[in-house]
Amino acid sequence: xxxxxxxxxxxxxxxxxxxxxxxxxxxxxxxxxxxxxxxxxxxxxxxxxxxxxxxxxxxxxxxxxxxxxxxxxxxxxxxxxxxxxxxxxxxxxxxxxxxxxxxxxxxxxxxxxxxxxxxxxxxxxxxxxxxxxxxxxxxxxxxxxxxxxxxxxxxxxxxxxxxxxxxxxxxxxxxxxxxxxxxxxxxxxxxxxxxxxxxxxxxxxxxxxxxxxxxxxxxxxxxxxxxxxxxxxxxxxxxxxxxxxxxx
Amino acid sequence: xxxxxxxxxxxxxxxxxxxxxxxxxxxxxxxxxxxxxxxxxxxxxxxxxxxxxxxxxxxxxxxxxxxxxxxxxxxxxxxxxxxxxxxxxxxxxxxxxxxxxxxxxxxxxxxxxxxxxxxxxxxxxxxxxxxxxxxxxxxxxxxxxxxxxxxxxxxxxxxxxxxxxxxxxxxxxxxxxxxxxxxxxxxxxxxxxxxxxxxxxxxxxxxxxxxxxxxxxxxxxxxxxxxxxxxx
Numbered sequence: 001x002x003x004x005x006x007x008x009x010x011x012x013x014x015x016x017x018x019x020x021x022x023x024x025x026x027x028x029x030x031x032x033x034x035x036x037x038x039x040x041x042x043x044x045x046x047x048x049x050x051x052x053x054x055x056x057x058x059x060x061x062x063x064x065x066x067x068x069x070x071x072x073x074x075x076x077x078x079x080x081x082x083x084x085x086x087x088x089x090x091x092x093x094x095x096x097x098x099x100x101x102x103x104x105x106x107x108x109x110x111x112x113x114x115x116x117x118x119x120x121x122x123x124x125x126x127x128x129x130x131x132x133x134x135x136x137x138x139x140x141x142x143x144x145x146x147x148x149x150x151x152x153x154x155x156x157x158x159x160x161x162x163x164x165x166x167x168x169x170x171x172x173x174x175x176x177x178x179x180x181x182x183x184x185x186x187x188x189x190x191x192x193x194x195x196x197x198x199x200x201x202x203x204x205x206x207x208x209x210x211x212x213x214x215x216x217x218x219x220x221x222x223x224x225x226x227x228x229x230x231x232x233x234x235x236x237x238x239x240x241x242x243x244x245x246x247x248x
Numbered sequence: 249x250x251x252x253x254x255x256x257x258x259x260x261x262x263x264x265x266x267x268x269x270x271x272x273x274x275x276x277x278x279x280x281x282x283x284x285x286x287x288x289x290x291x292x293x294x295x296x297x298x299x300x301x302x303x304x305x306x307x308x309x310x311x312x313x314x315x316x317x318x319x320x321x322x323x324x325x326x327x328x329x330x331x332x333x334x335x336x337x338x339x340x341x342x343x344x345x346x347x348x349x350x351x352x353x354x355x356x357x358x359x360x361x362x363x364x365x366x367x368x369x370x371x372x373x374x375x376x377x378x379x380x381x382x383x384x385x386x387x388x389x390x391x392x393x394x395x396x397x398x399x400x401x402x403x404x405x406x407x408x409x410x411x412x413x414x415x416x417x418x419x420x421x422x423x424x425x426x427x428x429x430x431x432x433x434x435x436x437x438x439x440x441x442x443x444x445x446x447x448x449x450x451x452x453x454x455x456x457x458x459x460x461x462x463x464x465x466x467x468x469x470x471x472x473x474x475x476x477x478x479x480x
Binding site (some may be wrong): 010183 | 296328333334339346
């Protein structure tokens with residue numbers, strides 16, 4: 001499994017390196033603007049870092065779906081499927097490598113954000129203004145989240161877990177398209193509709209499961225846990241279809 | 249060793265392999281022959297476990313092809329299939345990581361023989377060099393069965409001699425070699441048995457020596473007899 005994960009990482013490490021490089025440049029711009037008191041530049045670099053954090057995590061998941069699609073639909077897939085590894089292992093390596101990449105990237109941006117906010121406080125000392133800015137940003141995503149470290153960590157975890165479950169559901173839709181609907185008309189449309197329907201159903205399920213939990217932090221942790229459970233179920237189902245029906 | 253039981257593979261309305269039943273035994277070099285689109289490549293992919301049969305099954309040593317059979321069957325696809333980010337060295341390391349029977353030393357020896365260097369990037373290889381690399385990495389395995397799909401495609405005459413010698417060095421009593429090719433005369437010098445396929449169906453599987461002595465017919469003659477009217 002570790003060897004498969006190693007090669008999954010090798011397939012995507014260049015884009016991850018590019019993301020890291022752009023983030024380093026944006027962080028350098030943030031620090032430069034902070035210590036030279038250039039407010040316009042500071043706001044722009046904060047904006048860029050925020051966009052990088054969101055789209056970086058989203059892109060890593062999307063790239064993983066594209067890689068699976070390529071492995072199933074091009075001759076390069078022989079490299080993977082002619083090795084003596086079951087589809088459970090092959091897909092498991094993809095899920096684990098991508099899940100870890102999403103969690104590490106999300107954790108990295110969370111830590112970087114915390115560090116930058118601390119530096120901002122230390123340098124400018126305008127607590128109220130900065131605090132308000134962060135609160136406004138968080139409220140645009142979810143109004144009920146209190147601005148405490150544990151709530152933000154739980155919120156980050158639930159978002160990342162939710163994204164992992166969406167990515168694994170996309171794997172399932174792609175595998176259905178390649179293994180069960182291959183050669184049939186509208187197979188891309190049908191698998192996309194399956195993907196949307198499953199995500200809608202999971203969203204509904206999460207809503208019901210967390211509705212009665214009064215504590216926001218607990219609710220987000222439960223939501224994250226259920227999302228990971230959904231990802232696990234989707235993984236087993238996807239691997240089973242691959243094992244029985246997939247021709248590459 | 250390798251047995252095909254009523255194997256059928258359809259792609260939509262097209263039947264690529266149609267109820268092929270066939271037994272291939274160790275200690276022989278088989279030539280799989282047939283015109284383009286006759287089902288040779290599809291059958292090999294079914295035997296390699298890359299394609300799932302619509303009906304029937306392929307067995308290796310009595311068991312349906314699976315993860316276990318992939319440990320002992322070395323398959324070489326006719327299409328280039330290496331990841332584009334790989335160098336020749338990466339390809340060897342990849343095989344070493346996944347196939348217990350792979351020998352890196354043998355791989356280096358074969359690379360030298362094929363005049364390839366480890367630093368070359370696979371995406372920069374010409375079709376001839378790619379064909380040589382595929383042969384080198386496949387034959388560096390000490391497998392029980394080798395299935396080579398069009399191993400001489402894109403290879404010049406001199407390199408072909410080297411590849412033929414390399415393949416023949418593996419033709420021992422405990423191994424099975426199955427090669428497909430359009431170069432019938434080329435195959436006649438390597439194979440001792442031939443499998444003729446036409447329109448997805450098995451025409452016959454013959455012992456070449458027996459055919460020559462009993463019927464006075466060479467493999468090329470038999471090929472002309474079977475396909476002459478279709479290739480016309």
